[in-house]
Amino acid sequence: MKTIREHLGAKLFLANLIVILVGILILVLTIQVTIPAAFNRHMGMMESTAMMGNGMGMGQGQGYGRTLFESFRASMFDALTYAVLASVVVALLVSLFLSRRIVAPVQNLADASLSLANGNYSERVQVDGSDEIAKLATRFNHMASQLEQVEAMRRQLIGDITHELRTPLTSIKGYMEGLVDGVVPANAETFNQIHHEADRLSRLVDDLQELSRVEAKAYSLDLRPVSVSTLVQTTLKRLSPQATAKRITLRSNLPADLEPVLVDEDRITQVLVNLTANAVQYTPEDGKVLISASQHGNEVYISVKDSGIGIPQEHLANIFTRFYRVDKSRSRNAGGGSGIGLTIVRHIVEAHGGRIWVESAGEGQGSTFTFSLNIAE
Ligand SMILES: Nc1ncnc2c1ncn2[C@@H]1O[C@H](COP(=O)(O)OP(=O)(O)OP(=O)(O)O)[C@@H](O)[C@H]1O
Numbered sequence: 001m002k003t004i005r006e007h008l009g010a011k012l013f014l015a016n017l018i019v020i021l022v023g024i025l026i027l028v029l030t031i032q033v034t035i036p037a038a039f040n041r042h043m044g045m046m047e048s049t050a051m052m053g054n055g056m057g058m059g060q061g062q063g064y065g066r067t068l069f070e071s072f073r074a075s076m077f078d079a080l081t082y083a084v085l086a087s088v089v090v091a092l093l094v095s096l097f098l099s100r101r102i103v104a105p106v107q108n109l110a111d112a113s114l115s116l117a118n119g120n121y122s123e124r125v126q127v128d129g130s131d132e133i134a135k136l137a138t139r140f141n142h143m144a145s146q147l148e149q150v151e152a153m154r155r156q157l158i159g160d161i162t163h164e165l166r167t168p169l170t171s172i173k174g175y176m177e178g179l180v181d182g183v184v185p186a187n188a189e190t191f192n193q194i195h196h197e198a199d200r201l202s203r204l205v206d207d208l209q210e211l212s213r214v215e216a217k218a219y220s221l222d223l224r225p226v227s228v229s230t231l232v233q234t235t236l237k238r239l240s241p242q243a244t245a246k247r248i249t250l251r252s253n254l255p256a257d258l259e260p261v262l263v264d265e266d267r268i269t270q271v272l273v274n275l276t277a278n279a280v281q282y283t284p285e286d287g288k289v290l291i292s293a294s295q296h297g298n299e300v301y302i303s304v305k306d307s308g309i310g311i312p313q314e315h316l317a318n319i320f321t322r323f324y325r326v327d328k329s330r331s332r333n334a335g336g337g338s339g340i341g342l343t344i345v346r347h348i349v350e351a352h353g354g355r356i357w358v359e360s361a362g363e364g365q366g367s368t369f370t371f372s373l374n375i376a377e
């Protein structure tokens with residue numbers, strides 16, 4: 001039973017068998033039903049011809065014997081004709097019904113794929129049973145939901161980019177209109193504001209370009225053994241001005257016996273700088289940021305830990321999603337982050353075969369971002 005349910009071949013075989021058996025059954029039943037009547041009719045005809053034969057002076061025994069055999073043959077032929085006709089009709093009906101049942105899901109799939117191709121991404125087919133066609137239907141549904149997701153992401157992306165571009169543009173336009181109308185003073189502060197907004201726009205465009213490059217994997221990694229301490233030193237050097245400006249203690253803590261990691265130095269520096277810049281940005285004055293590393297088997301874990309504003313539990317899962325910000329107004333005021341940084345970081349780490357994750361005890365409790373890298377064998 002299980003084999004039949006799971007295999008289309010077994011179903012087709014069974015359908016053929018049913019058609020043959022039903023044909024035979026109808027044949028036998030019809031013969032049973034029609035033979036007595038046919039026999040009686042031909043026996044009656046035989047008796048009347050026998051009487052006629054006698055009258056014409058034929059040999060009695062010879063005439064009788066032939067007529068009996070012919071009557072038997074004729075009645076057999078009659079019964080068989082009816083039986084064959086009936087069984088062919090019934091077999092045709094049964095096979096029509098069975099093939100409709102087997103073909104119906106294929107037809108559904110054909111209709112659904114046409115509808116999907118026309119952009120109706122919510123299209124799904126009903127999955128009955130577990131044969132090959134049911135498996136095909138399940139996979140079709142999976143494909144449809146993937147396509148639906150991609151389409152939703154595409155819409156979301158366009159919406160996000162539009163929104164991100166509109167904010168600085170509106171601001172620049174506002175300043176310009178104010179200058180033309182003379183309601184905004186034409187002084188250094190105004191020009192600085194305009195410059196600041198234009199700067200945000202160009203940073204955003206650069207980030208978007210970088211994002212599309214890493215998402216499309218349109219870059220090559222120049223993998224070489226690099227010591228973790230080199231990576232960390234470069235990062236510390238690059239971010240100490242920002243940290244000093246906020247009186248944040250930026251330190252590192254690395255074990256002496258760490259093995260070198262196999263990475264593209266520029267790319268991983270970009271990751272570490274990004275994480276550390278976030279840590280500095282999202283930590284209030286007089287806070288602490290610590291970069292540390294440890295070896296686990298043939299991986300090195302690098303962590304950036306801060307004593308900053310932390311990340312509420314419900315945002316942790318989305319933090320690496322592009323354009324995702326915990327508090328949109330806060331990041332904008334605090335320097336205009338657009339929520340692309342961590343998405344780029346995750347792509348780069350994953351391109352190196354590593355993982356990245358974040359831990360935070362909650363708001364005001366600081367955060368720790370950790371990523372893994374393979375050591376150079
Ligand atoms: N160390 C951190 N502490 C607290 N929140 C953080 C930290 N790092 C990131 N976040 C949160 O995650 C969000 C996404 O970070 P991400 O770096 O991707 O974007 P961003 O810093 O807002 O902008 P940018 O694209 O310019 O980096 C931030 O807006 C912030 O809400």
Ligand SMILES: [Mg+2]
Nearest residue numbers: 278337341342
């Ligand atoms: Mg950032």
